[in-house]
Amino acid sequence: MSTLLDIRDLTVRIDLADGPVFPVRGVSLALGPGETLGLVGESGCGKTLTCLSVMGLFGRRVAIDDGEIGFQGARLDPASRADRSRRARGMGMIFQNPMTGLNPVRTLGWQVAEAYQIRTGSKRRAANARAVELLDLVGIPEPRRRARDFPHQISGGQQQRAMIAMAIAGAPSLLVADEPTTALDVTVQAQILDLLSRLQREIGMGMLFVTHDLGLVAEVADRVAVMYAGRVVELASAADLFARPRHPYTRGLLDSLPFLDDDVERLSPILGTVPSLRAMPAGCAFAPRCPHASTTCGRVAPELTSLEGGAVACHHPLAVRTEAA
Ligand SMILES: Nc1ncnc2c1ncn2[C@@H]1O[C@H](COP(=O)(O)OP(=O)(O)OP(=O)(O)O)[C@@H](O)[C@H]1O
Ligand SMILES: [Mg+2]
Numbered sequence: 001m002s003t004l005l006d007i008r009d010l011t012v013r014i015d016l017a018d019g020p021v022f023p024v025r026g027v028s029l030a031l032g033p034g035e036t037l038g039l040v041g042e043s044g045c046g047k048t049l050t051c052l053s054v055m056g057l058f059g060r061r062v063a064i065d066d067g068e069i070g071f072q073g074a075r076l077d078p079a080s081r082a083d084r085s086r087r088a089r090g091m092g093m094i095f096q097n098p099m100t101g102l103n104p105v106r107t108l109g110w111q112v113a114e115a116y117q118i119r120t121g122s123k124r125r126a127a128n129a130r131a132v133e134l135l136d137l138v139g140i141p142e143p144r145r146r147a148r149d150f151p152h153q154i155s156g157g158q159q160q161r162a163m164i165a166m167a168i169a170g171a172p173s174l175l176v177a178d179e180p181t182t183a184l185d186v187t188v189q190a191q192i193l194d195l196l197s198r199l200q201r202e203i204g205m206g207m208l209f210v211t212h213d214l215g216l217v218a219e220v221a222d223r224v225a226v227m228y229a230g231r232v233v234e235l236a237s238a239a240d241l242f243a244r245p246r247h248p249y250t251r252g253l254l255d256s257l258p259f260l261d262d263d264v265e266r267l268s269p270i271l272g273t274v275p276s277l278r279a280m281p282a283g284c285a286f287a288p289r290c291p292h293a294s295t296t297c298g299r300v301a302p303e304l305t306s307l308e309g310g311a312v313a314c315h316h317p318l319a320v321r322t323e324a325a
Contacts, residue, residue, distance in 0.1 A: 002032060002033065002073075003030050003031070003032060003070065003073070004031050004032055004033045004035075004071070004072060004173060004174055004206040005029070005030065005031040005054065005069070005070070005071055005174055005206060005208065006030045006031075006069070006070035006071075007027060007028055007029045007030070007050070007053070007054065007067070007069050007070075008028050008067050008068050008069075008070070009026050009027070009028055009066060009067035009068070010024055010026070010027040010028070010050065010053055010064065010066070010067035010068075010069065011024060011025055011026055011027075011064070011065045011066040011067055012024035012046070012049045012050075012053055012062065012063070012064060012065060013062070013063050013064075013065035014061055014062050014277075015061045015062075015063075016061070020065075021277035021278060022065065022230065022277070022280075023044075023046045023049055023230050023277055024046040024049050024050055024053070024230045025046075025229075025230040025231050025280075026066075026067070026231060027046070027050055027067075027227070027230070027231065027232055028067075028232070028304070029050075029208075029225055029232065029235075031174070031206045031207075031208060032206060033173065033204040033205075033206050034200050034201070034204040034205065034206060035206050035207070035222050035223070036200070036206075036207040036209050036220055036221045036222050036223075037206075037207070037208050037209065037221060037222070037223050037224070037225060038209050038210075038211065038217035038220065038221030038223070038224040038225065038238065039051075039208060039209065039210045039211075039224075039225050039227060040210075040211060040212070040214060040217055040224060040225070040226055040227070040253070041226055041227035041228055042228070042274055043212070043274075044274055045227040045228055045229055045230065045274065046227055046229075046230040047178070047210045047227060048096055048178055048210070049062070050227075051093065051176045051178045051208065051210060053069065054069055054091070054174075054176055054208065055087060055091060055093050055176060056076065056078050056083075056084060056087055057093075064078060071086065071087070071090060071091070071174070072090065072173065085118075088118050088119075089118060089119050089172075090119075090172055090173045090174060091172050091173070091174045091175075091176060092115070092119075092166070092167035092168055092169070092172035092174070092175050092176070093167055093175070093176040093177075093178065094160075094163055094164050094167045094175070094176070094177040094178060094180040095163060095178055096178040096179045096182075096210075098151075098156065098159035098160045098162070098163045098183065099151065099159065101163040101166065101167070102151040102159060102162065102163055102166075103151070104150065104151055104152060105150070106150070107147065107148050107149060107150055108131075108135065108140075108146060108147055108148075108149055108150070108151065108154070108162045108165075109128060109131045109132065109135070109146075109147025109148060110131075111162070111166055112130075112131035112134050112135060112147075112162065112165045112166050112169050113127035113128045113130070113131040113169075114127070115166040115167075115169040115170065116130050116131060116134070116169035116170045117170075118170070119169060119170025119171070119172060120170040128147075130169070131147055131165070131169070132144050132147050134165040134168070134169055135147055135161075135162065135165050137165065137195060138161040138162070138164050138165045138168075138191075138192065138195065139161055139188055139191050139192070140154075140158055140161050140162065140165075146158070146162075156183050157183055157184050157185070157188065159183075160180075160181075160183045160184055161184070161188070161192070164180065164192060168195075168196070168199060168205075171199065171202075171203045171205065172205065173203075173204070173205060173206065174205065174206045174207070174208070175196070175199075175205055175206070175207045175208070176207075176208045176210075177196070177207055177208065177209050177210065178210045179210055179211055179212070180192065180196075180209070180211075181193065181216070182211075182212075182213075193219075193220060196220075197220070207220075209221055214242075214253060214254065214257055215257070217238065218238055218242055221238045222237065222238060223235065223236065223237050223238060224236060224237075224238050224241045226241070226247065226249065226250050226253070228249050228274075228285060228286050229274055229275055229280065229285035229286070230280075230285070231285065231301075231304075231313060232304055232311075232313065233247045233249050233250070233286065233304075233312070233313045233314065234246060234247040234249070234250045234310065234311070234312045234313070234314075235304065235310050235311040235312075236309070236310030236311075237309065237310065240308075240309065240310055241310070242254065244318075244320045245318065246307060246310065246312040246314065246317040246318050246320075247286075247312050247313070247314050247317065247318070248286065248290045248291065248292050248314065248316075248318060249270070249286045249289075249290070251318055252268075252270035252289075253270070255268045256268060256269045256270060270289055271289060272288060272289035273289075275288065281298065282298070282299060282301070283296070283297050283298045283299045283300050283301050283302075284297045284298075284300075284301055284302055284313075284314070284315070285301075292316045292318075293316075294315065294316065296315050297315050297316070300315070301313075302314050302315050
């Protein structure tokens with residue numbers, strides 16, 4: 001598999017008034033053309049910052065502290081203008097909050113057309129026509145009329161769809177989708193997911209798909225990376241991850257879901273809370289909540305290590321559960 005996106009040892013630093021924190025710590029992920037990599041984990045574990053690192057979109061105070069990002073075989077230099085336009089042409093992002101992705105003082109049609117022009121180099125007139133088609137494609141009613149609206153004139157669900165239209169305009173090679181369908185009702189969600197998988201088939205678009213929804217990730221992802229407190233703790237094919245999670249955190253996430261086992265009589269939430277950025281444990285960040293933690297876990301952070309087709313960062317990976325267990 002050739003690599004479309006190659007994130008190596010990514011560490012993100014935020015400079016706060018009382019010193020730096022590191023919400024993403026040594027994340028490595030790779031994604032091939034046409035592949036969907038799911039990224040899951042509790043709120044605050046660093047999913048969005050990982051996405052923003054890929055896109056090269058940081059505000060003040062936030063920066064890549066270490067590591068590198070490769071795109072289509074070449075390393076991206078955050079300071080390079082040429083690389084910024086390489087990203088703009090080849091990558092699209094669906095933001096978790098639609099208003100982050102939309103410009104409040106431009107019409108929807110203008111914004112979608114702009115994204116289309118940047119990726120395809122087409123003329124404005126053709127881009128405007130395509131923008132209306134794209135708004136239609138993502139399920140915005142009366143797209144010709146809506147194209148003249150500003151973001152504040154449409155509903156939150158429509159904003160999300162307009163942003164999806166922008167993200168896929170001109171068919172980027174990589175789509176970074178940060179909770180792309182959370183604001184949408186289920187029927188629209190299904191339409192959007194269909195649309196995305198069609199684009200994947202047609203143009204081989206790779207997708208980094210962030211979601212809280214493990215049910216959704218099981219449906220859309222080929223492989224899944226589970227993050228905890230800024231690190232990838234498990235990486236596996238979607239089928240393997242759900243059938244035989246190897247990290248106690250992954251197991252905990254699955255056990256806290258109601259739908260996976262018909263015969264499960266109770267749900268077991270993961271006890272405790274995620275450590276704060278200021279108080280990361282020296283060893284495994286999950287150790288304070290882990291039923292299997294040993295003294296080693298408290299002292300030494302486990303490396304992500306290959307294990308039977310996947311990878312797990314755990315000193316005591318779970319044994320595969322047999323049918324009888
Ligand atoms: N600009 C910022 N300033 C300060 N802290 C930040 C900033 N951006 C992110 N953080 C912190 O970094 C951590 C990781 O944030 P991130 O947004 O990547 O989490 P996430 O996994 O996307 O969570 P969610 O599921 O809630 O979207 C969190 O603790 C968050 O509060
Ligand atoms: Mg997020």
